[in-house]
Amino acid sequence: KQEVTQIPAALSVPEGENLVLNCSFTDSAIYNLQWFRQDPGKGLTSLLLIQSSQREQTSGRLNASLDKSSGRSTLYIAASQPGDSATYLCAVRGGANSKLTFGKGITLSVRP
C-alpha cells in the first residue's frame, strides 16, 4: 500500500526566502506525482505534475523534482511571498488507472 509522507507539518519563513518542501513515498513504482496548493476551506489547485519518466518540472517561481529510486520529491519555491501562504500537498498515482494517494500536506506561512 502506497504511503505518502510530508514533513514537517508546518513551516514559517520570512518573505523573500527560498524554501524546499519535501515529500516521500513508500512505493517507487509510480505513474506520476502531482503537487497541489490548498487555501483554507477551499479545494485543491494543481501546481505541477511530474511524469514517472521526468526528473523535474518548473512553473514560474516553482520547481518540482522527482527521484523515484529514493521515493522522494521536492517542491522548491523561490523568493517566497505572503501570498504563497497555504497548505501544499503532494500526491502520487501508482498507475494509469489508479487513484491519487495524498500526503497530509505542509502548511506554509510566509511572514511579511
Added chain:
Amino acid sequence: DTGVSQDPRHKITKRGQNVTFRCDPISEHNRLYWYRQTLGQGPEFLTYFQNEAQLEKSRLLSDRFSAERPKGSFSTLEIQRTEQGDSAMYLCASSSTSGTGDEKLFFGSGTQLSVL
C-alpha cells in the same frame, strides 16, 4: 472551461438524515473522482468513474455511501443515515485520460458537511 463545480458548498444536517451532493466536472473530462478530507489530513479517496462506469471504490466506504454518474457527465454522492463521523469536506475532481502520464486532476471547491 468553467472548472469543476460542486453543490452545495455547505450542508448542515442532523444525524440520521440522508444527504446528496452534486458534482459537475469539466465538460470534456471522462474521469470523475470523489475524495473526503478532514481537518489536518490529506484527501482520502472514496471512488472514481470513467464515463458512467464506477471503476474503483474504497474499502473504507461503508454501504451508507453511494455514488452515481448516470450519463457520464455530472455525479452525485449520497450518504444515508448520516453519522457525526461523516462530517468532512467532500471533494470532487475530474480529469481526462491521456495514457501518457500527464493526466492532471482538477478539483472543485468542495462541499463542507457538518452532521449535528
